[in-house]
Amino acid sequence: MDEIQSLMQGFAIALTLKNVALMFTGIILGVIIGVLPGLGGANGVAILLPLTFSMAQSPGGTTSAIILLSCIYWGALFGGAITSILFNIPGEPWSVATTFDGYPLAQKGRAGAALAAAFTSSFVGALVAVIVITFLSPIVANFALEFGPPEFFAVYLLTFCAFVGMSKEPPFKTLATMMLGFALASVGTDPVTGTLRLTFGSTHLLTGFDFLIAVIGLFGIGEILLTLEEGLAFKGAQAKMNLKVVLETWKELPKYWLTSIRSSVVGCFMGIVPGGATPASFMSYGVARRFSKDGDKFGTGMVEGVVAPETAAHAAGTAALLPMLTLGVPGSPTAAVLLGGLLIWGLQPGPLLFVEQKDFVWGLIASMYLGNIVGLIVVLTCVPLFAAILRVPFSVIAPIIMVICAIGAYTVHNSIFDVWMMLVFGVVGYVFKKLQYPLAPLVLAIVLGDRAESSFRQSMLVAQGDMTVFFSNALVGSLTGLALFLLFWPLLALLIARFRGR
Amino acid sequence: MSENDGGKPAFSVRTAEIATAAFFLVLGAIVIFDSVRLGMGWKDDGPQAGYFPFYIGVIICVSALVNLVAALAAARKKSAGFVGVGQLKLVLSVLLPTAVYVVLIGWIGIYAASTLFVALFMRWLGKYPWWKVVAVSIGNSVVFFLIFEVWFKIPLPKGPLEAFLGLH
Numbered sequence: 259m260d261e262i263q264s265l266m267q268g269f270a271i272a273l274t275l276k277n278v279a280l281m282f283t284g285i286i287l288g289v290i291i292g293v294l295p296g297l298g299g300a301n302g303v304a305i306l307l308p309l310t311f312s313m314a315q316s317p318g319g320t321t322s323a324i325i326l327l328s329c330i331y332w333g334a335l336f337g338g339a340i341t342s343i344l345f346n347i348p349g350e351p352w353s354v355a356t357t358f359d360g361y362p363l364a365q366k367g368r369a370g371a372a373l374a375a376a377f378t379s380s381f382v383g384a385l386v387a388v389i390v391i392t393f394l395s396p397i398v399a400n401f402a403l404e405f406g407p408p409e410f411f412a413v414y415l416l417t418f419c420a421f422v423g424m425s426k427e428p429p430f431k432t433l434a435t436m437m438l439g440f441a442l443a444s445v446g447t448d449p450v451t452g453t454l455r456l457t458f459g460s461t462h463l464l465t466g467f468d469f470l471i472a473v474i475g476l477f478g479i480g481e482i483l484l485t486l487e488e489g490l491a492f493k494g495a496q497a498k499m500n501l502k503v504v505l506e507t508w509k510e511l512p513k514y515w516l517t518s519i520r521s522s523v524v525g526c527f528m529g530i531v532p533g534g535a536t537p538a539s540f541m542s543y544g545v546a547r548r549f550s551k552d553g554d555k556f557g558t559g560m561v562e563g564v565v566a567p568e569t570a571a572h573a574a575g576t577a578a579l580l581p582m583l584t585l586g587v588p589g590s591p592t593a594a595v596l597l598g599g600l601l602i603w604g605l606q607p608g609p610l611l612f613v614e615q616k617d618f619v620w621g622l623i624a625s626m627y628l629g630n631i632v633g634l635i636v637v638l639t640c641v642p643l644f645a646a647i648l649r650v651p652f653s654v655i656a657p658i659i660m661v662i663c664a665i666g667a668y669t670v671h672n673s674i675f676d677v678w679m680m681l682v683f684g685v686v687g688y689v690f691k692k693l694q695y696p697l698a699p700l701v702l703a704i705v706l707g708d709r710a711e712s713s714f715r716q717s718m719l720v721a722q723g724d725m726t727v728f729f730s731n732a733l734v735g736s737l738t739g740l741a742l743f744l745l746f747w748p749l750l751a752l753l754i755a756r757f758r759g760r
Numbered sequence: 761m762s763e764n765d766g767g768k769p770a771f772s773v774r775t776a777e778i779a780t781a782a783f784f785l786v787l788g789a790i791v792i793f794d795s796v797r798l799g800m801g802w803k804d805d806g807p808q809a810g811y812f813p814f815y816i817g818v819i820i821c822v823s824a825l826v827n828l829v830a831a832l833a834a835a836r837k838k839s840a841g842f843v844g845v846g847q848l849k850l851v852l853s854v855l856l857p858t859a860v861y862v863v864l865i866g867w868i869g870i871y872a873a874s875t876l877f878v879a880l881f882m883r884w885l886g887k888y889p890w891w892k893v894v895a896v897s898i899g900n901s902v903v904f905f906l907i908f909e910v911w912f913k914i915p916l917p918k919g920p921l922e923a924f925l926g927l928h
Contacts, residue, residue, distance in 0.1 A: 308914065309912055309914070312912070312913070428827075428830075430823040430826040430827050430830075431823070431827060433819060433823040434784050434820060434823040434824055434827060437788075437816050437819045437820045437823065438784070438787065438820060440813075440816045441787065441788075441791045441813065441816050441817065441820065444791075444812065444813045444816065448809040450806075450809070451808070451809045453798060453809040455794065455795075455798060455809055455810070455813060456790070456791065456794050456813070458794070479858075482854070483851050483854065483855065486847075486850050486851055486854055487843070487844075487847040487850065487851060651886055653881055653882055653885040653886030653888075654878075654881075654882055654886060654888075654896060656854065656881065657877055657878040657880075657881035657882070658878060658900055660854075660858055660861070660877070661874045661877065661878065661900070661904070664861070664862065664865065664870070664874075665870065665904065665908070665916060668865075668870065668916060668917065669908075669914055669916070672915075674862070674865055674866050674917065677862050677865060678862055681858060681859060681862060685855070688851075689776065689780060690780075692773075692776070692842065692843070693773070693776060693777055693780055693842075695780070711812045714812060715806065715807050715811065715812065718806070718807055718811075719806040719807070723802060723807075
């Protein structure tokens, strides 16, 4: 078993004192970020990314940097559950389903049990996904080594079409924001011919729009503006967390083993497909409600109703890193930011990573196992502390978060113009969110725009402008076909519904 | 959302939808315009610079038109409020100071600007006593100074205050 051996080497890299310390730092920062309104996985990692620039330059530093950033991500995933259960405020979109039963449990005075169940099932979901990554990613990477430009473009196409086909938002709104992302990505110097595009003589636009600025603005400032509408105070339940509650909950949890397995499978599958974490949590909640014998009591505070979405969301959030590592196609905005980090550190995400950067890849995978164990310990022991952060009044927290966002935007390129852009993106994010224009495809398009475009142009060059190159063999043909199917799925669904209605 | 303290809506969702769709339409037109200028066809050495963005612009315009038609078709009466007057005031009361804050960053540096920004926010929206305002706002900037300038050695914009204190 090559994977086991590589994984053991990975553990040797991840288990140095420095890296374990970084794991704890990352998890704690991540939970704080996940708990704070306006800061989530994506923009939290984006703001802290510049801090890793110098870290990544030392030998082996890229592994430490990715461990820090990915642990922030795990921490933010855990943190989302705290706000959902105690305050009925989902920290991330995929925590929405956790509020359905989590908040009623907290109101019944069982907040501790709900939190313990959420954290434990998050851990289980993540663990299953990491095991899947361990064994599946070398195979996928190996397979993808044979990919040429048409295959890569087909994968990008599939990613973006999946957004149109699977998001809950209206398809033409998804399409509009996605293409806006591509347009923003093409601003600046054309990577192939070197001509300036869409800059209109502005020197600020020469380097184009940085997606980190967009992420900080869209998710950070936009989220704060939305939170403001709800008023300035949070009302939350008290969490009583002690060993007794945890042990009692753990005794109860094995009853839901079938729900856990189902949710993990749903999560892993949906996580590999882009944009999957949020639908995965809803789907898994729905499936659990249908199959549970207490199904009709869901929504009144059932532990099982917390287990299902949390397992799936974490499995999906973790599995989203599989396509990011093996194909260079992130499955979620946070995975996109991590991918951006890899590019800035000088690593080329994609199948070659598994050949050329073995230490990095396996160090990261090993750190996923360890990071989630660390995460479980940290959140179980420190919940009251983290919940206390939310009790700090918003009129203190909000300006400080604004300052953090401004600093984060500034440090990307040391430019005040970027801070302005962040503010503009913040207003855009606020309006888009209220009008159901999805933000994730926008961010992913900014990140992948250049790469998607160059793979498209290379394929066109090879094929001399003949579009049938995307159907030239079974592999690329089925990828393109699946992409087109997903793209037209909303239309097909509409037609089927009409047909049945008659 | 708009039922609680928001009061009567400042403008409707329908208006916001139409404005956003129009915004996309203009954007798409700009992209198409510039792509045509760059050349959207083929040259001897392959696709020109405007080849890919041109189609992006076309798709933006088409989706914007669909969204615009959908928004126009939505019944005027049924349209809910996009944002209440009270909510809009609250949002603007944060947005405008933030814009001033970004201007100040360029003039007096990020630390002094942040101190003023946090202080204003706490005093105005939070109605805290002055000693708390001063302690939190200055403490916050000192912590950030230590993290960025001292610990991570990342220089942030500084102004006359830092020059006066000899912290450059």
